Structures are given as C-alpha cells and as structure tokens.
Amino acid sequence: MATNYQRGTSAGIGDPLNRKASGDAYLAFYMDKFYAAARGHLLNKYHVGFWGEYVSEALRVMDRNAYADKYTLSNTKTFKDTGDLHWKAAFNDWLDMFYDRSSKVLNMYWACESATVKGNSANPMRFGSLDTTKQMQYPLLTGDAGPKDLQLQIVDDPYMMWYQFFNALFNVQFSPLVLKARSTWHKINVAIDVYSEATTIQRSGTGQLATQTAPYITDIALNQMFEFNSAVLKNSPDMKLGFSENNPYKFSVSFAYPNCFHGTFKTQLRYLRDNTRDGSDSNALEKKTDYNTFRHSFYEETYRSLQATKKAYTYETFNPTEYYSDYGMRTFKKKDD
16 A cells, blocks of 8 residues: 555655656656555545634524523414424424534534635735846735635525524624624634545554554544634525525525634644733733633623613623523523533
8 A cells, every 4th residue: 555655765866857767767757656646635524613602692592582482481482283392492402413512612514515715815015126137026025915704605404503593693793672783802713624534554652563464544634724713704694585496405604704824734723812812922921821711801891891881782682691591491501601
C-alpha cells in the first residue's frame, strides 16, 4: 500500500522537472508518482454546530411555544380531539437527537446539506515607482477585504424543527414588541469541522512500531475547523409554498462574523482573543484565560439592570424568567442553558 507521498523515502530527483531525462524517464517520473499518491479530497465529510446565549434562548422559545401559546399558558397545543402535546413531543425528540447538553452545542448532523465557507481576500494598492530604472508599481497590502458571509443550505425534517429554530434564532436578536435590535455581541457562535482521509503507521504510545501484521491504518480525521465567533444571523428562512411541491423543504441562511482569518490545521476552538473577552492575549497578567467568556458588564447592560432602570426599549421576546417557569412537560431546563 502506498503511503502519503512516500514518507521517509527520497521524494524525487535533483531536478524536480527532470528536464535532462529522456522522454521515457520523464513520463515514468510523473506516472509513478501519479499512481502512488495522486488523489483528491471529497468535500462531503463535515459537521456543523451552534452554541451561545441566543442559541440557548431560541431553544427555550421553541420549548415554551411548542407546549402552549406564549401569552396564554392554559392554551396548550394538543392533537385534535386528544390530550397529546404532539408538538412538544416532536420538539423533545428533536432536542434529544441534536442537542448535546454537556457541551451546550446544537449539532446539525445530516440536516445541513451544504455549507459555503468563502476564503479571505486582500486589498492591495499600487504604490508609485520605487526604482529609478524601471517604471514599476509594486502592489502593497492595505488590509484584508473583510469577512464574507457564511452560507448554510438546510434540509428540514417533517416537523419543520429547523425552520422553527432558525426563525426563533433570528427573532431573539430583536425585541419584536418595539422592533429594535438587541445586542449581538458574542451571542451566536458557529463551528464547522471538516474531516479528511487519514493514514498512519501503527505505533505504540512510545512511538515504536506495533507488532500487528497490517502496517497501516486508514480512517477519517478532523483536518480543519472553521470557527465563527460573535456571528449574526442575517435572515430568517424563506418558504415558497406550492401545490406542485413534492421535494423536501430546503432553505438557506447566512451569517455575518467579525474575523475572516482561519488557522492552518486548526482542530481546537480559539475564540476571539481580544478585550471583549475575559481572557486577552494583550493582558500579560491574565492568570486564567477564559477566552469564551464575554465581558457583559463592560460592553452591555444586563437584562436585570435594564429592568431596574425601566428603560423604554427593554422589552424582550419573552421575559427570561418565563422560560424557566414550571409548565407541563418542560424539557429545556435552566440547568441545560
């Protein structure tokens, strides 16, 4: 079995293009390497997850509204002529399937049909001639062109749970009663894990070759993690209804985010290491760098402080305390948040 680029052996010859070789040797140089190592990566192994304050809030909104009318708790949503809370049961099943309570991440699994992560680009400018002989203008970078939107294509389930989630996630970014936006600092985070082919020589924990007869192991492994912190959901799902529709419901959502750079061979969350977090690389005295904790008190008022001052724009989608009130078959409890 051929290894990845024949590790541990001489990779080629002194002249990489073998210009001095005869035609047969030139062809053999490329063909041998082509059949030994030439293969491509298939972009069909990936994983999408969401977490953050507004993600949890959207799940609480879904939990409450699947049970009963949000203004009239006694008006429960039951199946016709029965006492079955069918939408609440459907939400419970969906939440158990896709939500990891330990990490507080909502995983999409197969529901994300495609994800478009656009590459970064630079803003060059042409600088006047620096040479007294040749009239050349050198391109100089003035910065990056800024992040481009993350785009997700979603295939919904029969109960439209993903529509309900993204609709709720969009809504909690606003105070609908007064039609004003709420703070979106570090409220929604998205991560996309990309997996690729992996090949390894069987070794023990000390690095010695193992005694198994098969010298190689092939599997898939995390190759690249794309991390989008402090993201903003730009749209709620569209829905085109039609009597001739016979395909699964699909919709697209887009996210804006502040940082357009992605690490190389990145496999762990790094967060935004700036002064908006409790941990900052610029703070040399920082003992515990909790980069995932937002400095609420410095950058925004809390719900409690807003209510204490009775400001006119403090209406929320719900009063947060109502999310945790006791009602029937409550699933998404405060400890899950």
